[in-house]
């Protein structure tokens with residue numbers, strides 16, 4: 001336990017969605033356990049990303065639409081830290097803010113959730129033309145690559161809305177993050193955990209990132225208590241890979257990481273939207289060289305043609 005002489009209330013900014021609130025209150029509880037004498041207060045707000053529900057996510061791009069309002073609060077000092085799903089946090093943060101801490105990751109995999117009429121089916125056995133809902137270009141491209149006979153349809157809204165649309169018959173199956181369903185207490189809806197051979201997860205998926213002011217030593221020290229070093233090293237490598245490819249959170253880029261015997265292995269892929277081209281490779285090295293490993297893997301994939309695949313996608317998104 002760390003005892004601090006300061007007594008000011010620490011203000012945590014959060015989005016208002018059910019998942020965001022579950023995550024923020026989890027962080028608050030962890031901090032409260034470590035610092036029983038400090039006061040923590042949660043302040044919620046909607047972000048632009050929560051309000052724009054009719055535009056394809058790919059058009060919104062990587063402008064931090066789910067994070068900006070929270071960041072403004074920290075910069076004008078009406079909040080001290082913000083809790084994000086790390087995968088929604090852009091790899092380049094606004095001047096004056098830093099990723100202060102990464103908490104322990106849940107299962108980062110994607111999950112298939114099916115309509116009740118397909119309870120006995122998996123990805124390998126769903127029929128030709130089955131309607132699969134996702135608005136993630138990463139999921140779309142990889143599933144198209146492996147299952148070109150499905151019909152893919154855009155789906156928006158929060159997790160509950162998506163599950164309702166599935167249950168009402170608009171889709172035969174939808175793809176969601178395992179971690180989100182678990183945190184919402186809906187693990188029973190996970191029908192199949194999709195293996196990394198089929199779908200590499202998004203950068204940062206399953207982990208929470210805590211953003212705070214650069215140089216705010218009090219907050220930076222405080223949140224160290226809930227940092228998970230292994231998750232931090234893995235996600236630093238993933239984020240450095242994505243940053244180097246200049247991919248926002250909405251491009252078909254997927255990753256997988258593991259640390260074994262003090263060796264970090266980072267696998268990454270870039271795919272075309274039609275799922276016809278897919279380049280993939282892995283690099284390994286020391287966890288302390290995480291960011292360099294991300295850059296190395298990005299270089300390798302560029303040699304395999306990732307630059308051309310991405311340039312074409314940016315042009316397509318621009319046109320759509």
Ligand code: DPM
Pocket residue numbers: 057085086087088134135136137138139155175176177178179180202204205206207249250
């Ligand atoms: C981002 C993506 C999605 C979210 C893109 C991706 C999924 C969008 C979709 C960057 N943010 O994954 O390729 O499927 O239409 C989001 C979820 C979580 C954080 C929900 C989900 C919860 C899991 C976590 C939305 N952001 O992916 O099912 O903490 O990783």
